[in-house]
Amino acid sequence: MADMALSAPIYISAAAEAATLADRLDRAERAILRDLPPLRLTRRGRFVLIGLPVMLVTTALLLVAGIFTAPVMAADRESAGVESTEVAVLAGDSLWGLAAEFAPNADRRTVIKEIIELNNLRGKALQPGQIINIPVQR
Known part of the structure; x- marks a missing residue:
């Protein structure tokens, strides 16, 4: 007679499946990042990242200084x-x-x-x- 094998169903928990999927995504992301060249800023990018905030802070400081040093106009x-x-x-x-x-x-x-x-x-x-x-x- 032939051997009969009965197998029980295997239940994979959702947490284990999510961890496996996250591990696969993490490995794929590292592989993609490894292949990318290093980040380089263009001249416009340096201006936006550094120059624009410096100009905004300078403008705010000049505005505050102008408010506190302006002569008083109202007089009684x-x-x-x-x-x-x-x-x-x-x-x-x-x-x-x-x-x-x-x-x-x-x-x-x-x-x-x-x-x-x-x-x-x-x-x-x-x-x-x-x-x-x-x-x-x-």
Whole structure:
């Protein structure tokens, strides 16, 4: 009579199959990497990798330095350190006339510049009822 062999089914666990597959992929990846030439950066690549971040950091530092060293533009009587008096503008008043009235012995152009800076005026026209500060001349 012939020999009969009974075999039992073999069950491969999913973890063992995944480990075998990962090992095969790892070996294939090492073989591919072994055949590649070493990485070389082109001129554009060096610029992007080194030059661009350096320029961005330099720009940020200059911006921060500019913010902290910029002169203060807003001025009121207390912060400007200039003694002044408040005047209500009447119809027909001009900077030239106010400079002549409140600082008769000073150069009117200099007084007008001080009035414009002290009140942060955009132009030389005054509106009736407007309150402006005029520097006191001693």
